[in-house]
Amino acid sequence: MDEMVRSAPKDKLIKGATGDWEVIIGLEVHAQVTSKSKLFSPASAEYGGAPNDHVSLIDAAMPGMLPVINEECVRQAIRTGLGLKARINLKSVFDRKNYFYPDLPQGYQISQFKQPIVGEGVVYLDMAEGEQIAVGIERLHLEQDAGKSIHDQHPSLSYVDLNRSGVALMEIVSKPDMRSADEAKAYVTKLRTILRYLGTCDGNMEEGSMRADVNVSVRRPGEPLGTRCEIKNVNSIRFVGQAIDYEARRQIDVIEDGGTISQETRLFDSRSGQTRSMRSKEEAHDYRYFPDPDLLPLEFDQPYVDALAAALPELPDEKKARFVADFGLSPYDAGILVGERVAADYFEQVAQGRDAKAAANWVINELFGRLNKDGVDIVESPVSAAQLGAIIDLVASGVISGKIAKDLFEIVWSEGGDPAEIVESRGMKQVTDTGAIEKAIDEVMAANPDKVAQAKEKPSMAGWFVGQVMKATGGKANPQAVNALLKDKLGLE
Amino acid sequence: MSVDEATVRRIARLARIAVNDEEAHRLQGELSVILDWVEQLGEVDTAGVEPMTSVIPMVMKKRDDVVSDGAKADDVVANAPVSEDHFFVVPKVVE
Numbered sequence: 001m002d003e004m005v006r007s008a009p010k011d012k013l014i015k016g017a018t019g020d021w022e023v024i025i026g027l028e029v030h031a032q033v034t035s036k037s038k039l040f041s042p043a044s045a046e047y048g049g050a051p052n053d054h055v056s057l058i059d060a061a062m063p064g065m066l067p068v069i070n071e072e073c074v075r076q077a078i079r080t081g082l083g084l085k086a087r088i089n090l091k092s093v094f095d096r097k098n099y100f101y102p103d104l105p106q107g108y109q110i111s112q113f114k115q116p117i118v119g120e121g122v123v124y125l126d127m128a129e130g131e132q133i134a135v136g137i138e139r140l141h142l143e144q145d146a147g148k149s150i151h152d153q154h155p156s157l158s159y160v161d162l163n164r165s166g167v168a169l170m171e172i173v174s175k176p177d178m179r180s181a182d183e184a185k186a187y188v189t190k191l192r193t194i195l196r197y198l199g200t201c202d203g204n205m206e207e208g209s210m211r212a213d214v215n216v217s218v219r220r221p222g223e224p225l226g227t228r229c230e231i232k233n234v235n236s237i238r239f240v241g242q243a244i245d246y247e248a249r250r251q252i253d254v255i256e257d258g259g260t261i262s263q264e265t266r267l268f269d270s271r272s273g274q275t276r277s278m279r280s281k282e283e284a285h286d287y288r289y290f291p292d293p294d295l296l297p298l299e300f301d302q303p304y305v306d307a308l309a310a311a312l313p314e315l316p317d318e319k320k321a322r323f324v325a326d327f328g329l330s331p332y333d334a335g336i337l338v339g340e341r342v343a344a345d346y347f348e349q350v351a352q353g354r355d356a357k358a359a360a361n362w363v364i365n366e367l368f369g370r371l372n373k374d375g376v377d378i379v380e381s382p383v384s385a386a387q388l389g390a391i392i393d394l395v396a397s398g399v400i401s402g403k404i405a406k407d408l409f410e411i412v413w414s415e416g417g418d419p420a421e422i423v424e425s426r427g428m429k430q431v432t433d434t435g436a437i438e439k440a441i442d443e444v445m446a447a448n449p450d451k452v453a454q455a456k457e458k459p460s461m462a463g464w465f466v467g468q469v470m471k472a473t474g475g476k477a478n479p480q481a482v483n484a485l486l487k488d489k490l491g492l493e
Numbered sequence: 494m495s496v497d498e499a500t501v502r503r504i505a506r507l508a509r510i511a512v513n514d515e516e517a518h519r520l521q522g523e524l525s526v527i528l529d530w531v532e533q534l535g536e537v538d539t540a541g542v543e544p545m546t547s548v549i550p551m552v553m554k555k556r557d558d559v560v561s562d563g564a565k566a567d568d569v570v571a572n573a574p575v576s577e578d579h580f581f582v583v584p585k586v587v588e
Contacts, residue, residue, distance in 0.1 A: 036558050043563035051579040054570045056562035060569045100509055102583045150580070151587050159580035162569070172512070286507055296553035298547055316554035 007221060008179035014218075016252045021218045023248040024225055026176035026183045027190055027240075028213040030169050031201040032145065033076045039144055039168035040110065042066030044402035047207045051161045059166040061105035066294055073168040074102070074298065076200040077117050077142050078308050080170055083198045083315055084137050085119025088305050094140075094295045097287045102160050111171075113289040116141035118299060121446035123174075123194070124317060125186045126335050135187050143170050164208075176215065176225070181241040181248075188212060188237050189339075193316050197341050211235050216247045218255070227249070227261040231268050231275050243268040247275050319344055327356035336364055343368075343378050349385035354392055362388055366409055382413050390419040399423060401430050403475050432478045437485055440472045441465070445489065452490065459492050494532055495525040 013020040032479060038045050041058035051112040058065040069167045081088050093115040118140035125133040147162035154268050172191065178184045192210060195201040202209050212235075217228035229251070231243045246268075251261050266275040314322070323334035323344075337360065338344045346367075351359035367388065371378055391412065395405045400423055412419055423429055431437060444465060445452050455461035460485075486492075496504075501521045505512045512520060570576040575583075 037556075037560045042556065042561040050566065052514045052566040052581075053579070054563045055566065055569045057565075057568070058562075068554055068556045071555040071557050074555070081580070098507070102581070149583075151585060154582075156585050157575075158583050158585045160579070161580055189582060197545055288507065291544075291546075296551065299552055393534055428543065 006177065006179070008196065012180045012183075012194055013221065014248055014252060017256050021223060021252050022221050023179060023181075023244065024127045024176050024217045024219065025178035025180075026215040026226070026228075027174045027184060027187060027217070029172045029174075029188065030145075030205075030213075031080075031172060031191075031195055032209040033073050033142075033168035034200055034202055035072045035076065035168055037068060037070055038166040039070055039073050041166050042070075046168045047204075047209075049163050051159075051232070052163065054163040055165065058435050059105075059162055060219055061107070065081065067110065067292075069298065070168065072338045073142060074117070074300070076168075076198075077140060077170055078300075078305055079198050079312060080172075080195065080200045081118030081121065081304070082309050082312055083194050083200075084118070084121035084123060084140065086137055086140065086170070087119035089117055089119055090300060090302065090305070090327055091113065092117040094142075094292045094298065095289045096292050097143075097289055097381055097461075099285060099287060101149075102158060103145065103165065103285065104145070105162065105165065108145050109146065110292055111143035111289075112141035112228065112293070115297075123187060123190055125183060125329070127183065127186060130331065133177070133183060133186075135177045135183075138173040138175050140172045143169050143171055158303055169382055175296070176217075176228075181244040184239045185237050185243055186404045191239075193339055197313055197315055197448070199313075203287070208235060212240055212245055214240060214247075216244055217261070218248055218251045221380070226255075227263050229261065229264055229266050229275075231266045232278060234268050236270075238269060239270050242270075242273050243275055246273055246359060250275065253283055269457050276493060303360045313341075323347075327351060327360070329360050331358065332353065333360050333364060336368075340378065346378060346381070346385050350389050350392070352389075354389060355396065358392055358396070359389075362392055362409075366406065370409075370413060383409065387412050387419055394419060394423060398432070398478070399430060400428055401475065401477075401479060403470075404428050404430065407475075420468070430478045431476045432481055434481060434485065437469070437473070437477050437481050438489075440477065441482070441485055441489055444472060455490050455492070462490060462492060465490070494528045496521060496528065 002198075004298070008022045013022055015021075033039070035045050037043060041056040041057040041260065043059055044054040046054060058067060078088055082456070092112055094110050095113040097111045097113070100107060100109045116139045120139070121137035123135045123137060124134060127133060143166040145164045147160055147165035149159065150159040153159050174187065178187055178456075188210075192203040195210075196203045211233050214231040214234055216227045216231065217226040219226045229247060231247060234240050234243050247266070254261060265278045265361060268275050276374045296490065305434045318335045319338045320331070323329045323337060324331055329337070343363070347359060347363045350363060367383065371381060388409075391405055391408055394400045394408070395402055401410060407417055411422055448468075451461060451464065455465065465486050466479065466482055469486070470477055470479070498521050501517050502512065504524075505517070505520075510521050521535060566579040570579055570581060573581050575581075
């Protein structure tokens with residue numbers, strides 16, 4: 001590990017019995033490459049399937065089978081490297097990583113060891129209070145996934161399905177640049193966003209498309225790095241945070257009790273929220289890497305990379321900067337909107353030709369709030385961008401009040417339809433007719449003579465009248481008109 | 494370069510090959526001779542020479558991303574000592 005690493009600010013230190021501790025975190029994220037077929041075989045890479053149905057004789061490691069690389073997986077790895085602002089290596093080498101396990105029929109995993117396809121890059125994290133953190137990327141390499149063992153079908157037997165065997169993975173290794181569970185969670189979230197924008201990994205953590213190995217060590221501020229433990233295969237962003245919090249505390253307790261940390265692999269148990277030792281020392285792995293003699297070096301030229309770079313979509317950092325510059329949004333709002341590409345596209349459609357800040361408020365507060373409440377994904381939003389735009393137009397032109405607009409949003413959400421027609425047919429239009437408003441005010445005043453008297457002494461009472469008038473008009477009265485007329489009638493200045 | 498018997502046993506274990514005492518002793522000699530023989534290559538000065546990856550200069554063949562194999566679970570498990578519902582069945586392995 002690099003000793004020239006950043007020091008955590010004071011508020012990110014963990015309190016121990018004997019003083020403060022700094023937690024040092026690095027992540028290895030395994031991301032499944034979005035492709036139709038596997039890395040070295042033409043069997044389907046699709047998730048699921050009947051047992052051993054997406055398996056060719058290559059994936060089952062039958063004698064004499066030879067791997068042939070899927071060029072799309074190479075392109076996806078390069079695209080990802082470009083998205084991580086990383087160096088692309090025009091020549092890389094595939095190695096065999098040797099170990100025995102029933103779900104690894106070859107007896108080795110084809111991976112990249114000394115010469116990966118992608119070198120150093122960087123991912124920027126926007127933390128709360130405007131803090132920006134740069135997390136270095138050490139490397140990205142292509143490798144095969146293993147099959148799946150199922151242990152709960154039989155008391156003494158395991159069932160092996162090779163459907164995942166040979167599916168292309170990108171292992172993305174960060175530098176040990178994170179200093180808190182929140183930073184690690186922000187990193188995985190940002191990485192997932194970038195991969196989804198690029199279309200190189202679907203980021204579906206439930207289906208195992210993204211898994212993280214989390215390296216954690218602790219030290220007293222300013223001291224050399226401590227011994228790290230690796231927590232394997234953490235499969236949700238929330239668990240990444242929990243695993244780090246537990247593991248950092250465990251290591252601090254061990255050291256403060258006079259013990260030492262031994263470098264080991266640990267498992268995170270999501271039910272107990274704890275990590276436990278996984279492999280004993282005498283089983284220490286010796287992978288005996290060597291270049292795969294079945295595969296030539298992977299080579300391509302710079303124009304090949306340049307063409308892929310030219311075709312990249314706008315990435316979240318650039319999109320955010322554009323939203324701030326062109327639409328005048330706050331960095332915070334822009335950050336929320338660019339989290340998912342579909343959400344950003346939705347916002348842009350709503351903002352087109354309208355007040356962008358109003359559009360951002362509606363999308364973030366009303367739409368996202370409603371989507372969260374019902375657990376609906378934005379691609380299935382019952383309110384389309386066009387419908388939301390129409391609602392905003394009705395407010396902007398004074399046809400409906402902001403309050404009625406929220407009711408209208410609710411109607412469109414549950415019933416659909418053209419917002420303008422709904423306003424028309426259900427009489428939701430704002431009442432700007434002074435005669436009608438005056439009538440409502442007169443009625444309220446006549447019914448509450450005591451309050452009228454009070455209001456003359458205490459002008460803030462006017463607010464109570466506004467409320468009553470709005471209530472009497474079903475919220476449809478134009479608030480500005482009500483205010484102006486009320487002041488007049490109550491004799492206030 | 495010579496290897497000791499412990500190294501022979503470790504290599505055998507990593508390769509999942511059972512060796513008895515007599516074999517380990519014999520292999521210790523054989524492996525040491527083989528390693529000595531390979532070590533002679535170290536005498537050649539290869540500074541600045543790229544590792545040769547093929548006899549004729551050639552680029553790696555690449556495939557288009559097309560699914561054209563699979564759906565042959567019967568064949569895949571045909572030689573398995575034990576299988577059930579197209580799963581390979583093995584002694585329980587849990588870490």
